[in-house]
Amino acid sequence: MKIVRRVGASPRERGSGSGQSCPDIFELDDGDFAVIGREATAELDPMLPLDAARADYERIVVITRETLLMAKRDIPDA
Template identity: 55%
Template sequence: MFELSTGDFAVIGEAMTDQLRHLLPDDAGVGPDERVVVIPRDVLVRARRDIPEE
């Protein structure tokens, strides 16, 4: 996970859209140019300190 110059974040993970799409809440969707990406828990926990609060 890393912050882009725009302030957005990019993540590297395993694309799991087809396997997980049916588990999304009714009010969530995946656009044609989007993917559901699984980020290992330890990666997100370690990245937490680098994510700004605002």
């Protein structure tokens, strides 16, 4: 598994000069995406809708709205 490219603007381009808030999205060579964000599994797991599930090895990660909106133009349609 390898990172192919960043999707969207870098944290620095979004104003994170300190490196303290660096959510990020990357496309992987198999077409999947990797996300750097704030770990929020314990907080959000009890609030998941009834039709949602999370395996023991999965985590709920939060990224900022700005991060996702700035990535929208780089996310392929197919």
